[in-house]
Amino acid sequence: MEYDVVVGLEIHLELKTATKMFSSSPYAFKDPANSDTGEIDLAHPGTLPCVNKEAVRKAIEACTALNLTIDPLIRFDRKNYYYSDLPKGYQITQQFHPIGRNGYIEIFVDGKYKKIRINRIHMEEDTAKQFHLFDETLIDYNRAGVPLLELVSEPDMASGEEAALYLEKLRQTLNYLEVSDVKMEEGSMRCDVNVSIKAKGSEVFGTKVEIKNLNSINNVKNAIDYEAHRQQKCLENGEAIIQETRRFDEKSQTTVSMRKKEGSVDYKYFPEPNIFPIRLSEDFIADIQKNMPELPDAKFKRYVNDFGLSDYDADLIIANKNLCAYFDEIMQEKVNAKLTANLLSSELSGILSKNNLSFADNPISAHHFAALVKMIDKGEVSSKQGKEILNEMLKGEDPESIAKEKGMKQLSDESAILAIVTSVLDDNPQSISDFKNGKDRALGYLVGQVMKRSKGQANPKLANELVTKELAKR
Amino acid sequence: MKIQDYLNTDYAQKCREAYNKAKAIQDKTNATITFIDPQKRLNDKLEGRLKGVAIALKDNVSTRDIKTTAASRILDNYIPQYDAHIVDLLNKEGAVIIGKSNMDELAMGGTNLTSYFGLCHNPYDLSRISGGSSGGSAVLVAANVVPCAIGSDTGDSVRKPASYCGVVGVKPSYGRISRYGIIPYASSLDHVGYFTTNVKDAALMLEVLSGRDDRDMTSSYNPVENYSELLNADIQDKKILIFDNVLAAINNSEIVDLFNSLVTALTDKGAIIEHVSFNDDLLRAMLPAYYIIANAEATANHSNLDGILFGHREEGESTDDIMINTRTKGFGPWIKKRFVVGSYALFEENQERLFRKAQKIRRLIVEEVLSKLKDADILLAPAAPGAAPLIAGQTTDELSDESLIADNHMVIANFGGLPSMTVPMGYIDNLPIGVNLTANPFKEQVMFDVALAIEEYTGLGGAVKEVL
Numbered sequence: 001m002e003y004d005v006v007v008g009l010e011i012h013l014e015l016k017t018a019t020k021m022f023s024s025s026p027y028a029f030k031d032p033a034n035s036d037t038g039e040i041d042l043a044h045p046g047t048l049p050c051v052n053k054e055a056v057r058k059a060i061e062a063c064t065a066l067n068l069t070i071d072p073l074i075r076f077d078r079k080n081y082y083y084s085d086l087p088k089g090y091q092i093t094q095q096f097h098p099i100g101r102n103g104y105i106e107i108f109v110d111g112k113y114k115k116i117r118i119n120r121i122h123m124e125e126d127t128a129k130q131f132h133l134f135d136e137t138l139i140d141y142n143r144a145g146v147p148l149l150e151l152v153s154e155p156d157m158a159s160g161e162e163a164a165l166y167l168e169k170l171r172q173t174l175n176y177l178e179v180s181d182v183k184m185e186e187g188s189m190r191c192d193v194n195v196s197i198k199a200k201g202s203e204v205f206g207t208k209v210e211i212k213n214l215n216s217i218n219n220v221k222n223a224i225d226y227e228a229h230r231q232q233k234c235l236e237n238g239e240a241i242i243q244e245t246r247r248f249d250e251k252s253q254t255t256v257s258m259r260k261k262e263g264s265v266d267y268k269y270f271p272e273p274n275i276f277p278i279r280l281s282e283d284f285i286a287d288i289q290k291n292m293p294e295l296p297d298a299k300f301k302r303y304v305n306d307f308g309l310s311d312y313d314a315d316l317i318i319a320n321k322n323l324c325a326y327f328d329e330i331m332q333e334k335v336n337a338k339l340t341a342n343l344l345s346s347e348l349s350g351i352l353s354k355n356n357l358s359f360a361d362n363p364i365s366a367h368h369f370a371a372l373v374k375m376i377d378k379g380e381v382s383s384k385q386g387k388e389i390l391n392e393m394l395k396g397e398d399p400e401s402i403a404k405e406k407g408m409k410q411l412s413d414e415s416a417i418l419a420i421v422t423s424v425l426d427d428n429p430q431s432i433s434d435f436k437n438g439k440d441r442a443l444g445y446l447v448g449q450v451m452k453r454s455k456g457q458a459n460p461k462l463a464n465e466l467v468t469k470e471l472a473k474r
Numbered sequence: 475m476k477i478q479d480y481l482n483t484d485y486a487q488k489c490r491e492a493y494n495k496a497k498a499i500q501d502k503t504n505a506t507i508t509f510i511d512p513q514k515r516l517n518d519k520l521e522g523r524l525k526g527v528a529i530a531l532k533d534n535v536s537t538r539d540i541k542t543t544a545a546s547r548i549l550d551n552y553i554p555q556y557d558a559h560i561v562d563l564l565n566k567e568g569a570v571i572i573g574k575s576n577m578d579e580l581a582m583g584g585t586n587l588t589s590y591f592g593l594c595h596n597p598y599d600l601s602r603i604s605g606g607s608s609g610g611s612a613v614l615v616a617a618n619v620v621p622c623a624i625g626s627d628t629g630d631s632v633r634k635p636a637s638y639c640g641v642v643g644v645k646p647s648y649g650r651i652s653r654y655g656i657i658p659y660a661s662s663l664d665h666v667g668y669f670t671t672n673v674k675d676a677a678l679m680l681e682v683l684s685g686r687d688d689r690d691m692t693s694s695y696n697p698v699e700n701y702s703e704l705l706n707a708d709i710q711d712k713k714i715l716i717f718d719n720v721l722a723a724i725n726n727s728e729i730v731d732l733f734n735s736l737v738t739a740l741t742d743k744g745a746i747i748e749h750v751s752f753n754d755d756l757l758r759a760m761l762p763a764y765y766i767i768a769n770a771e772a773t774a775n776h777s778n779l780d781g782i783l784f785g786h787r788e789e790g791e792s793t794d795d796i797m798i799n800t801r802t803k804g805f806g807p808w809i810k811k812r813f814v815v816g817s818y819a820l821f822e823e824n825q826e827r828l829f830r831k832a833q834k835i836r837r838l839i840v841e842e843v844l845s846k847l848k849d850a851d852i853l854l855a856p857a858a859p860g861a862a863p864l865i866a867g868q869t870t871d872e873l874s875d876e877s878l879i880a881d882n883h884m885v886i887a888n889f890g891g892l893p894s895m896t897v898p899m900g901y902i903d904n905l906p907i908g909v910n911l912t913a914n915p916f917k918e919q920v921m922f923d924v925a926l927a928i929e930e931y932t933g934l935g936g937a938v939k940e941v942l
Contacts, residue, residue: 084793089777
């Protein structure tokens, strides 16, 4: 029997804001434990929440980028439960009125685009981090109150691969927006997975299993594939699938049962009385949307349609946010895009890695790089020379002076090259007759001689043209 | 005692007297939980509108480095790391805090009988209750210890003890005074309030305590008026609504007579008197609705009291055990009962029937009172159907109109966030009884003006009762 795999993801993103969701305490992942806390984060009696405007801004950006409809009336609710990582005994979240509803993103799978729908995005606050030792529990409250976005997808993914593509796409988009650090390994992006399988083409969904503890996109993919396989084997063995929460065991690359679901917890949600509903003006929202950075999808279209880059080159540049910003800066000088893309992908990355530099440390200014592209494009230097110049440019010098210093300026003066061509032809009558007798190779030889006599400085394109033209005259 | 008595005098001497007197009456009244020796503060150079004025705070007002218990065992060792917004304001204006006053546990009560530190006695008759939940603050003002004490008012927790103790009790508009640092009861109903012995001081205190605080998102941007300077007892053409349902529900005819005489006096002063009647069924639903909303919010508000981060802790095998043990032993039985009620109302299967229905009733009542006040200035009624009850207790029919309406009508002002205050109306058998004024949101000035006219009529401005 064949099965369809049904996957939905619930993602938590830490928002990249200077302060927490409802307090003015700072937060950074690397800060010492319990240093980013104040009376509000620790839920000391009498404290009150105050909504972080920057977090609302970022939520609006995320909703816009992911095509959700924004609710301009911001409302918060309390989710009540007792746990030692939850100082207030309730979490302030948006249960009844999420800031965004009904969006989607597109992933490229099996040669075509597929829409993955996003049911909702809401704002909430993070809990503290717990460390369970043998007989003790340590709690770090730095994370308590950090702004979170929760994104709930529709069950639109049909494989681990699709889930991975969806996550990758989200990560790229939100990284470009600077909404979040989106680092799964640091927990700024967390993913819970729901997996079920059903008979191929069936309308009836199977029993859902939730998988937690996934700290990389690759693990998400592997966990889903394993779990779908496990469920299929269960069904084939005539066993029922139990609704439960499982965790991914990285070592064995399998999923392990954590707890059975026994009825859902009643969180007794009710509207947060300390925060009146906040009406966002149309201008406030429009202003945020207008000033949003260009998103990867738009960049891709622009690179391919306006600059004529290949899909591959466009993807390659967009995959690295810093590289992409650099490319955009270079293109401000209206240089040859394809040539730029080529130089960036094939030459610069090699030179940087050879010198143990990451792209962030790239010492070459966009202006100098653009100048080099122009020189190559105009034929003032050969691409081989261009590479050599690029190497030298690491020291911060501009390409013009390097070329001059090295005597690398390509000879593009037609009369000077013509003089060399004439002398080469005069000296090689045999080659001329070979050429006339149909031996095309002779042309290459003659151009080579011209290049040799010019000490490699002749513009090869021009040399080729002139040799051909002069040969015809003889 | 008036605030004026402190200004331009040897305030240090007076503050020490206040502190000593608070201690001296403690055996008889049990009004204070923590005494604060004023000497350290008196060494500072004090300036401001309350320069050197001794003040008491209800023990749910957070005070940095000073124990703040909210009269609950679960906080009996809790020392805040920060000052409430109003403490900042009081300090800025030169006030001297001499004590933290007794209250019902977590401000959840109207008698002050539920305090972990024991009940509080009424200065007029020590065998009677002070009322609550801000009982200790009412007593400290009534017993001539301090000219002003801070309280909080979620149902009538300032205005009822003010009536029982014969002092002025004010609960301004919701959002007028920041709640930051006040240990909550029910956030949507909680107000900071205070007691004074006279209306002028009440007006001055609001000037000091009011204003926008960015730490309380519900605090108002409305400008603070110069209430005490603008205070004017001329009530010519002021429209006063007489709350007939309350009068009809009071069985004690002496109170009704006292009230009617007052109304006649106000008519004589040129006020326009009009009688209004609310839908009785709506009023009978008022207390149950209040009880549901207040306790639902309270059960969440107090979920932070779990022994993990601060306060009293009972050890356990796991963090879950610590929380369970701490909460089991930390709260009084009446608190647990309220948590059960609040949680029950919030259960998914009950929310529509209880919590949301209570919200609807709340909205209907607010709509009704606002529509009545639309063309009027004040809604007037006796603050309570009787004087302070005996501590020994007396049986009351909790479902009677006297209990549901006459004894609890002041909740309306909490539902709607309306400014409301109680001033002494007179005495019955030497026990004080107050009259309650409620005004439109942010119309505190006219409330003070009418209150001043009442005070001029009763002559009870500055009235106190020495205990010693």
